[in-house]
Amino acid sequence: MNVNRREFIKKSLTLSAYTATSPLLFSGRLAQADWVPENFAPSILDETLRRLFNESKIIETDKIYLQLPKTAEKGAAIAITVTSSIVGVSKISILVEQNLVPLAACFELSPELDGYVTARLNIEKTSYVFAIVETQNHIYSSPKATVKIAAASC
Numbered sequence: 001m002n003v004n005r006r007e008f009i010k011k012s013l014t015l016s017a018y019t020a021t022s023p024l025l026f027s028g029r030l031a032q033a034d035w036v037p038e039n040f041a042p043s044i045l046d047e048t049l050r051r052l053f054n055e056s057k058i059i060e061t062d063k064i065y066l067q068l069p070k071t072a073e074k075g076a077a078i079a080i081t082v083t084s085s086i087v088g089v090s091k092i093s094i095l096v097e098q099n100l101v102p103l104a105a106c107f108e109l110s111p112e113l114d115g116y117v118t119a120r121l122n123i124e125k126t127s128y129v130f131a132i133v134e135t136q137n138h139i140y141s142s143p144k145a146t147v148k149i150a151a152a153s154c
Helices: 005-025 045-053
Strands: 058-060 064-067 078-084 091-096 103-108 115-121 127-134 139-141 145-149
Touching: 045 091, 064 127, 078 091, 078 127, 091 115, 103 115
Parallel strands: 058 139
Antiparallel strands: 064 078, 078 115, 091 103, 091 127, 127 139, 127 145
């Protein structure tokens, strides 16, 4: 490999500049997740729903689809995919009714994106799982799906 001194210095400066500025590129608000401790505090499902949605009317719809197993040997790392055909989705929350902390995951999306998220959940025992999709004007809920856990995961 034949690299002259000028090329070497040019590439070294480029790499140094990138290394120096890369923390700045990822320190903005868009690159960080907000952690709201009270949303993930142990509570009963009704209390969690009240805290998250302020007594707003939640409309159940069949336009939200859950893909997850009906039974699982263990409750750790259960794959779930939530897809919505509702236009303008800004947030998708996944809730597990019987977990100590019912809110399993919460995703904020740009309304221009398709309503699609995938995650892995820890489900403590056999429970209903459902998703809540928020738009600018309404809050929708998927039909509840039961996941049967064969063995305790925790």
